[in-house]
Amino acid sequence: MTETTTPITPAPITPDLLTVPRRLPADGPVNLVGLTRAALRDALIAAGTPERQAGMRTGQIWQWIYHWGVRDFAAMTNLARDYRGFLAERFAIVLPEVVTRQVSADGTRKYLLRIAGGHEVETVYIPEENRGTLCVSSQVGCTLTCSFCHTGTQKLVRNLTAGEIVGQVMLVRDDLGEWPVPGAPKDETRLVSNLVLMGMGEPLYNFDNVRDAMKVVMDGEGLSLSRRRITLSTSGVVPEIARAAEEIGCLLAVSFHATTDAVRDRLVPINKRWNIATLLGALRDYPRLSNSERITFEYVMLDGVNDSDEDARRLVRLIAGIPAKINLIPFNEWPGAPYRRSDRARIEAFAEIIFKAGYASPIRTPRGEDIMAACGQLKSATERARKPARAIAAEAGL
Numbered sequence: 520m521t522e523t524t525t526p527i528t529p530a531p532i533t534p535d536l537l538t539v540p541r542r543l544p545a546d547g548p549v550n551l552v553g554l555t556r557a558a559l560r561d562a563l564i565a566a567g568t569p570e571r572q573a574g575m576r577t578g579q580i581w582q583w584i585y586h587w588g589v590r591d592f593a594a595m596t597n598l599a600r601d602y603r604g605f606l607a608e609r610f611a612i613v614l615p616e617v618v619t620r621q622v623s624a625d626g627t628r629k630y631l632l633r634i635a636g637g638h639e640v641e642t643v644y645i646p647e648e649n650r651g652t653l654c655v656s657s658q659v660g661c662t663l664t665c666s667f668c669h670t671g672t673q674k675l676v677r678n679l680t681a682g683e684i685v686g687q688v689m690l691v692r693d694d695l696g697e698w699p700v701p702g703a704p705k706d707e708t709r710l711v712s713n714l715v716l717m718g719m720g721e722p723l724y725n726f727d728n729v730r731d732a733m734k735v736v737m738d739g740e741g742l743s744l745s746r747r748r749i750t751l752s753t754s755g756v757v758p759e760i761a762r763a764a765e766e767i768g769c770l771l772a773v774s775f776h777a778t779t780d781a782v783r784d785r786l787v788p789i790n791k792r793w794n795i796a797t798l799l800g801a802l803r804d805y806p807r808l809s810n811s812e813r814i815t816f817e818y819v820m821l822d823g824v825n826d827s828d829e830d831a832r833r834l835v836r837l838i839a840g841i842p843a844k845i846n847l848i849p850f851n852e853w854p855g856a857p858y859r860r861s862d863r864a865r866i867e868a869f870a871e872i873i874f875k876a877g878y879a880s881p882i883r884t885p886r887g888e889d890i891m892a893a894c895g896q897l898k899s900a901t902e903r904a905r906k907p908a909r910a911i912a913a914e915a916g917l
């Protein structure tokens with residue numbers, strides 16, 4: 520494992536992160552990470568655990584893995600020694616492999632992970648005062664081709680498994696040293712307190728795995744992140760939006776980014792399939808919509824493209840009646856990007872119009888820009904480091 524650092528000295532990576540084997544042969548033991556409780560129980564029974572014991576064993580193993588962060592069956596001391604051996608022969612507790620970790624001057628940490636098949640994916644931890652947000656990837660690359668997003672210039676390689684999604688949360692907790700220590704007083708301040716599905720990929724195109732992963736992450740006897748601290752961001756996969764409320768129950772963010780179909784078609788091409796009116800219809804029908812669970816409209820600020828006062832007024836008219844907050848994202852540039860960030864005064868004037876219409880309109884502070892960890896930049900640094908400049912220029916259409 521190599522490590523790249525910027526001025527802030529990173530906390531040491533725990534030995535655990537370096538030494539635990541993280542990949543399994545295809546015909547090897549079954550990885551338990553990412554199985555829902557029901558699937559874990561089924562796996563234990565299929566391996567020979569008597570059915571009448573399976574419920575209790577599931578609860579015990581679950582707590583070891585997700586509450587205590589244990590990776591070794593031998594350490595599961597409330598299980599009989601023979602049973603621990605039985606588990607170790609058939610199962611494993613494996614996370615994605617950390618290839619590099621970069622730490623930004625602002626404390627943001629970006630991890631490059633290697634998953635089965637040798638694919639690479641990134642996850643970003645953003646520390647804030649009294650909390651911290653983990654930005655998780657759901658796919659390697661993305662099948663969609665939003666013209667302002669660098670992930671969108673890469674071909675999708677594959678969906679992440681539920682285990683690879685949950686694994687991102689677990690390995691960041693490893694790195695931050697956030698697992699509870701037996702006997703120590705409970706620390707209520709959580710380093711990973713919030714989770715956003717805003718990394719690489721379109722989470723609603725990997726629905727089942729994302730749902731199962733979030734069930735594991737939300738479980739009160741394990742990682743225990745409340746559904747209200749999880750936000751799923753979608754570019755607008757209309758048929759899956761209601762399912763997200765019903766089957767996951769987390770908060771929703773929508774990458775809106777434009778106020779006319781002509782502009783949105785260009786920025787977020789999925790708009791050609793489900794246009795603004797269809798998307799807004801699905802949001803108005805969103806099963807969990809309420810003032811306490813408002814939808815976040817993400818709006819990337821692109822100089823001269825979607826950032827006029829007229830756009831701001833149109834946006835307010837379009838979303839009338841939807842409990843919403845508008846998150847303005849200053850465009851994060853990447854090599855060859857065909858857009859520029861709107862200047863600060865323009866973003867503030869835009870925010871003001873929305874705010875006066877009664878909506879919260881926070882301007883997102885770009886985090887981790889020096890390590891290419893900001894929204895829409897993921898994977899690009901890796902690609903840049905490894906591909907010849909000519910290939911990158913061609914990909915960016917230069």
Ligand code: SAH
Pocket residue numbers: 665667668669716717718719720721722752753754773774817818819848849850851852853894895896
């Ligand atoms: N695929 C999902 C989630 C990942 S993208 C989606 O599109 O919603 C997370 C957010 O970052 C989205 O709102 C996306 O539009 C935004 N984004 C992508 N590229 C960006 C860039 N270069 N600068 C700023 N925001 C960007």
Ligand code: SF4
Pocket residue numbers: 661662663664665668669670671672718719720721754774
């Ligand atoms: Fe995919 Fe989201 Fe990027 Fe669009 S913005 S290409 S949906 S990751």
